[in-house]
Amino acid sequence: QVQLVQSGSELKKPGASVTVSCKASGYTFTTYAINWVRQAPGQGLEWMGWINTNTGNPTYAQGFTGRFVFSLDTSLSTAYLQINTLKAEDTAVYYCARAIVTTGYNWFDPWGQGTLVTVSS
Amino acid sequence: DIQMTQSPSYLSASVGDRVTISCRASQKISSYLNWYQQKPGKAPKILIYTTSSLQSGVPSRFSGGGSGTDFTLTISSLQPEDFATYYCQQSYSAPRTFGQGTKVEIK
Numbered sequence: 001q002v003q004l005v006q007s008g009s010e011l012k013k014p015g016a017s018v019t020v021s022c023k024a025s026g027y028t029f030t031t032y033a034i035n036w037v038r039q040a041p042g043q044g045l046e047w048m049g050w051i052n053t054n055t056g057n058p059t060y061a062q063g064f065t066g067r068f069v070f071s072l073d074t075s076l077s078t079a080y081l082q083i084n085t086l087k088a089e090d091t092a093v094y095y096c097a098r099a100i101v102t103t104g105y106n107w108f109d110p111w112g113q114g115t116l117v118t119v120s121s
Numbered sequence: 122d123i124q125m126t127q128s129p130s131y132l133s134a135s136v137g138d139r140v141t142i143s144c145r146a147s148q149k150i151s152s153y154l155n156w157y158q159q160k161p162g163k164a165p166k167i168l169i170y171t172t173s174s175l176q177s178g179v180p181s182r183f184s185g186g187g188s189g190t191d192f193t194l195t196i197s198s199l200q201p202e203d204f205a206t207y208y209c210q211q212s213y214s215a216p217r218t219f220g221q222g223t224k225v226e227i228k
Contacts (some may be wrong), residue, residue, distance in 0.1 A: 026156045035217070045165065045208055045219040061216040062122075085223075095164055106212045107155040110213075111164040 003036075004096050004112035011118045012086050020081040020115045022096035023024045029077035030054045033099040035108055036070065036081050040092045050099060080093060089121035093117075123147050123211050127220035133228040140196045142223045143211035151187045153213035156194045158187055159222075161203045168207075169194065199225070 007021040012081035022034060036048040049060040051070040058070035069082040083090055094115050124147035134140050144154065152172040157165040167176045169185040172192060182197040196203055204227055209220040 007220040040178060044222045045210075046209075047219065049216075059215065082151050082225055097165075100170075107170040107210075108157075108165075109167040109170075109176065111166070117214075 006112040006115045017084045022079040024077045034079040037095045053069040125220040135228045142194045146190045150213035155210045157208045187195045
């Protein structure tokens with residue numbers, strides 16, 4: 001079955017970096033884009049951007065430029081989210097999600113299970 | 122950016138109730154509107170895409186409607202497993218903004 005499996009929870013100190021992985025299975029990885037979504041504790045969903053899995057070209061939403069990096073390893077069918085110079089406000093659950101696109105419409109399915117990143121000294 | 126506003130933010134209902142959640146976009150988005158369900162500690166799950174298309178495996182008590190700027194998600198007869206938070210999302214343009222969520226709790 002189609003699924004996205006993310007790496008486990010991380011506890012990091014301010015100023016450190018973290019990498020979250022998202023491994024796809026059950027479909028051809030390069031056929032569908034991967035999106036990243038953040039959910040701060042007790043808050044709603046915030047779209048961070050997406051990466052074209054065919055070209056590797058990333059697109060970042062406003063507020064996620066500079067410290068956030070999307071990348072791929074297509075040989076492993078895996079997408080990565082790297083966050084540099086971590087701040088306390090980066091504490092959140094990060095989700096990857098496959099984008100289904102048809103006749104111009106698009107939606108996210110499935111989603112990874114989420115990775116909790118906690119930034120604390 | 123397109124702003125998505127859901128109402129209510131919270132609702133309390135009983136099993137068997139008919140429930141409607143509204144979602145308003147700050148500009149016209151045609152039918153580019155999706156609905157997701159999220160249960161505590163779990164990832165969101167697609168329920169309805171392009172306003173009214175039911176995702177495979179989703180019970181038929183869920184339905185979506187609307188167009189332009191105003192959309193609805195209706196649960197015809199609320200079941201115990203439906204108590205969750207629901208998010209609308211526009212896919213008309215980037216950034217792919219979400220509504221703030223509607224939490225459906227047991228009365």
